[in-house]
Amino acid sequence: xxxxxxSPSLSxxxxxxxxxxxxxxxxSALMTNYSSHVIAAEGDVSDSERIAQYREMxxxxxxxxxxxxxxxxxxxxxxxxxxxxxxxxxxxxxxGVVKGAYAELPRYFKDTDKVQDLESRLMTCMTTMxxxxxxxxxxxPFNTEKNKxxxxxxxxxxxGQSKGIKMAVSIDHPKEKEAYEIGKRIFDYRAGPYDFAxxxxxxxxxxxxxxxxxxxxxxxxxAQAAYVSWPAYRVSQGLTRSFQWRLNDCFRQQRFPEPxxxxxxxxxxxxxxxxxxxxxxxxxxxxxx
Amino acid sequence: xxxxxxxxxxxxDSVTEVKILMQHEMETGLRxxxxxxxxxAWFIMEVKAQYQGRTVFEAQFAxxxxxxxxxxxxxxGGDAGEKITVSxxxxxxxxxxxxxxxxx
Amino acid sequence: MMxxxxxxxxxxxxxxxxxxxxxxxxxxxAKTIEIIKRDFQDKGIAKADRVNQDxxxxxxxxxxxxxxxxxxxxxxxxxxxxIKWPSDGKYIGDWKAGEILAQSGKGMTWSDKADEPAGGNxxxxxxxxxxxxxxxxxxxxxxHYGKTRGNGVDIQxxxxxxxxxxxxxxACANMPRFGHMGILTEAQIKDLVALLLDPESPVNK
Numbered sequence: 001x002x003x004x005x006x007s008p009s010l011s012x013x014x015x016x017x018x019x020x021x022x023x024x025x026x027x028s029a030l031m032t033n034y035s036s037h038v039i040a041a042e043g044d045v046s047d048s049e050r051i052a053q054y055r056e057m058x059x060x061x062x063x064x065x066x067x068x069x070x071x072x073x074x075x076x077x078x079x080x081x082x083x084x085x086x087x088x089x090x091x092x093x094x095x096g097v098v099k100g101a102y103a104e105l106p107r108y109f110k111d112t113d114k115v116q117d118l119e120s121r122l123m124t125c126m127t128t129m130x131x132x133x134x135x136x137x138x139x140x141p142f143n144t145e146k147n148k149x150x151x152x153x154x155x156x157x158x159x160g161q162s163k164g165i166k167m168a169v170s171i172d173h174p175k176e177k178e179a180y181e182i183g184k185r186i187f188d189y190r191a192g193p194y195d196f197a198x199x200x201x202x203x204x205x206x207x208x209x210x211x212x213x214x215x216x217x218x219x220x221x222x223a224q225a226a227y228v229s230w231p232a233y234r235v236s237q238g239l240t241r242s243f244q245w246r247l248n249d250c251f252r253q254q255r256f257p258e259p260x261x262x263x264x265x266x267x268x269x270x271x272x273x274x275x276x277x278x279x280x281x282x283x284x285x286x287x288x289x
Numbered sequence: 290x291x292x293x294x295x296x297x298x299x300x301x302d303s304v305t306e307v308k309i310l311m312q313h314e315m316e317t318g319l320r321x322x323x324x325x326x327x328x329x330a331w332f333i334m335e336v337k338a339q340y341q342g343r344t345v346f347e348a349q350f351a352x353x354x355x356x357x358x359x360x361x362x363x364x365x366g367g368d369a370g371e372k373i374t375v376s377x378x379x380x381x382x383x384x385x386x387x388x389x390x391x392x393x
Numbered sequence: 394m395m396x397x398x399x400x401x402x403x404x405x406x407x408x409x410x411x412x413x414x415x416x417x418x419x420x421x422x423a424k425t426i427e428i429i430k431r432d433f434q435d436k437g438i439a440k441a442d443r444v445n446q447d448x449x450x451x452x453x454x455x456x457x458x459x460x461x462x463x464x465x466x467x468x469x470x471x472x473x474x475x476i477k478w479p480s481d482g483k484y485i486g487d488w489k490a491g492e493i494l495a496q497s498g499k500g501m502t503w504s505d506k507a508d509e510p511a512g513g514n515x516x517x518x519x520x521x522x523x524x525x526x527x528x529x530x531x532x533x534x535x536x537h538y539g540k541t542r543g544n545g546v547d548i549q550x551x552x553x554x555x556x557x558x559x560x561x562x563x564a565c566a567n568m569p570r571f572g573h574m575g576i577l578t579e580a581q582i583k584d585l586v587a588l589l590l591d592p593e594s595p596v597n598k
Contacts, residue, residue, distance in 0.1 A: 061361040063310050066295050178421070185425040188457050190450040192443045193501050193576055194569040195560075197454065201531065209517050209529045238357045251433075255501045257443050258436035265432035 048213055055287070064156060064233040064285035067148070067240040071157025074150055080130030089125035091118070091158065102162035103282050106271045108173040115179040117270045119244045120262040122154050141261045142248070143239040152242045156231055162282045167228065169274045176271070183272025186265060187217070196254040198269075217273060224280035227273050232286035240285060243270060291377070291385035298373050298391040305367030305391055307338060307346070309360045309375055317352040333358065333377045340364070340373050350377075369393035422455070437503035453565035465564045472561035476554055477572065479579055484549035484586050491588030492595065494581055495521055501576060511576050513556075513585055518568070521588065522595035531567060539590035540597040552586045 045053075075086045075098070091101035092109070106117040112124055119141075126132045143149050171177045190197040198217070201209060205216040215222035231242045241249075247266050251259050259266050292312035298305055311333065318330025330352060338346035345364040367373070369391050376386035435441050446454065449468055453460065497512020499505055515521060518532035528534075542548050555562055557572030571577040577585075588594050 061308070061359060063357070063359040065308055066297070066310050069297060178424075181421050182425045182428060185422065185454075186429065188454050189425070189429060189446075190454045191429075191446050192439075193574040195450055195453075195574075196569070199457075200567045204531070207530045209531060211527050214531075235355060252439075252502050252504060255439065255443070257433040257439045257441045258503060260432050260434055263432040265428050268428065 047211070051213075059287060062233055062285060062287045063238075064160075064231070064240045064287065067143075067153050067156040067233070068160040068285065069157075070148065071153040071155070071160075074154050075157055080126070080132040082129065082131035084129050084131075086122075086125050086129060086154070089122070089129060091121055098158055098161045100162055100165050102159045102284075103165040103167050104169060106176075106179065106267055106274060107170060108175050113175075114264075115173075115175050115267055115271060117243070117262065117267045117274075118155050118158060119151055119242065120267055122151055122158070123262055126151070138261045142242065142245045145238065152231075152240065152245070155242050155244075156240050156285050159231055159282070159284045163284065165282050167224075167274065167277045167280050167282055169271070169278055171271075171275060179268045179271040180275050183268040183270070186269045187272055192255040192257075194255045196256075198250065198254075200254075217276060220276060223273065223276035227277035228280050228283040229286035229288070231284055232288045234288050236289055291379070291383050294375060294377075294385065294387045296373070296375055296387055296389035298367070298389050300367045300369055300391050300393065303367075304363050304365060305340075305373070306361065306363045307373060307375075307389075309338075309358075311336075311358045311360070311377060311385075313357065313377075313379065315352070315354055315356045315358065319352075331379065331381060333379045335378045336360070336375070337377070338362070338373060338375045340367060341371065345373075367391050438501070438505060438507045439503035449560055449564065456565075460565055468564035469561055472558050472564070472570075472573070473554075475573060476558050476561060477579075478550070479553070479583065484546075484553045484583060485544075485590060486580060486583030486585075486587045488584070488587040488591040488594035488596075490581075491584035491586075492522060494577075494584055495588060496525075510578075510581070513571065513577060513581070514569075515585070523598055524595050535589060535596060538596055539592065539594065542590075544590040544592070549586060549590060552589055553582060556582050556585050 075089075078085050088095045090096075090109075090111075091098065092104055092107045093099075093101050102118060105121070106115050108115050109121065109124075116124065123134060123137055126137060127134050137151055140147065140149050141151060143152050171180045187198045188203075190200070194200075197203075201214050202217040204214075205219055205222070207214050215226040217223045217226060230246050231240060233240045244262060244266060247269060248259060248261075251257075294312065295310040296307065298307045300306075313333050314331055315333065316328050316331040318327070320328045322328050332352050332354065333350045336346070336348045336350060337344055346362050348360075350358065370393075371391050372388045373391060374386060374388045376384060378384045429444050433441050433444050449472065452464060452468060456464070494513045495515035498514050498517060499509060500511025500514075505511075515535075516525060516528050518529045520528040520530075520534035520536050521538075523536060538552075539548075556577075558570045559566045559568035560570055560573075569576060572579070572582055588596055591597070
């Protein structure tokens with residue numbers, strides 16, 4: 001949304017007039033925006049449609065931009081006991097190739113002989129290339145108001161470099177196939193005092209929890225829309241939230257114990273969800289309520 | 290002095306785009322806390338951006354703007370290496386001013 | 394009570410549960426459980442042993458939406474047997490307390506405190522009071538629950554049982570077993586029964 005184009009080369013007097021005109025143009029533009037979305041009588045537009053319109057209107061600016069920028073700085077920054085940057089980190093498409101890497105994760109890595117998601121792979125690079133202890137990374141995996149998390153910022157940067165690229169997660173390697181199959185089973189695993197599995201909330205179409213519409217992650221269209229919108233800036237929390245965070249907070253609400261950060265259980269579940277999103281254009285970092 | 294803003298400015302094709310993330314609670318004055326007590330209104334009222342002594346952006350915010358406001362605007366001109374200054378004033382009289390270098 | 398029928402039921406369940414659904418998938422099922430048991434840790438009141446499934450959870454997870462009728466009935470019977478009915482034979486509490494409970498989503502997560510009473514989480518999944526528009530649709534609407542069913546003792550008992558252990562009525566239902574799992578107390582469940590059945594409750598207005 002254009003606010004105003006004011007040329008600094010004009011005199012102050014001329015600028016004041018322009019700013020008045022610009023304000024009028026701005027207000028008309030806003031009003032046009034509103035009427036073009038046909039906010040007519042109650043009952044004409046469903047709540048879900050209104051929410052979709054709202055999302056469209058605010059989608060041209062995202063505070064996650066700052067997390068992306070911070071992440072890019074961290075990627076290039078020489079750090080850790082080994083005093084190295086992450087610029088040669090291999091995210092699956094070759095050393096240092098960031099563009100499009102997220103669209104193909106999780107994947108099997110020969111050097112670690114396992115399937116890894118983005119955060120797990122970033123940890124591999126941070127520990128082996130920079131010598132940062134794993135315990136240190138795991139001690140601060142998610143952003144807080146007072147303290148940003150390096151691994152979340154890095155993840156936000158990397159995912160941004162896959163924006164617009166179609167999800168293309170492979171399950172050709174036997175370990176990839178196995179990760180997918182295990183993830184599928186985890187999705188239906190009922191446990192804890194509530195007997196909840198992921199599928200309890202995400203296994204039925206067209207339902208909501210309170211007023212929050214729930215994606216049926218067993219249906220391709222829903223799975224695609226949901227997966228490509230994470231990581232995202234959560235307006236209500238004022239922080240960018242990674243996919244590891246999303247899984248962590250789901251398990252919390254399911255009344256499960258805590259999944260270990262970037263552990264195999266999280267990677268396998270991510271594999272299942274990412275493969276379900278194949279074919280969809282990656283849209284992150286997203287912006288959410 | 291309020292909390293620091295994050296500002297990024299970059300110029301391309303003679304247009305400078307400025308992104309700002311402000312840190313402010315932006316209380317509407319209508320919210321009740323856990324004990325049922327009304328939290329007093331506390332919000333940014335005015336935002337101003339200046340470049341080489343001129344105001345390139347001005348806005349009046351009110352209670353409807355959410356916590357940690359995020360703003361993007363563009364202006365014609367601006368040179369890489371020059372500074373842009375952004376400042377705000379809130380309803381309690383607190384203020385904040387930060388600057389950033391325009392990147393190429 | 395260990396009668397022959399019960400033991401046959403247990404034996405049948407055991408046999409069916411260990412039979413592989415497809416060739417070669419037993420390894421994956423076992424591996425899944427191994428990974429789950431290894432990769433979760435204690436946090437707050439949510440202890441790692443929560444990932445250990447009871448018989449019902451394991452059975453429902455295994456069959457997903459293809460639960461055979463016979464096993465379904467066996468599970469339901471087993472759950473029904475375990476319901477602890479109120480010792481005083483009364484099922485109705487205070488609907489006003491019930492509404493507060495229904496609105497509360499507290500309890501049992503690792504961010505909840507052990508000494509804080511849990512809520513019923515009801516509005517997350519159900520419509521209840523005619524006045525509340527922020528309700529979920531995972532479960533059926535309970536608007537006018539008492540109005541449409543009446544509130545005789547049999548309905549009171551049925552409603553109490555459903556909240557105490559929803560799986561006694563539908564083996565793999567999404568609804569938690571609020572009494573069986575110690576989420577809500579007997580008194581709290583009675584308040585929810587009142588919310589649903591009391592003619593003065595906003596649910597029945």
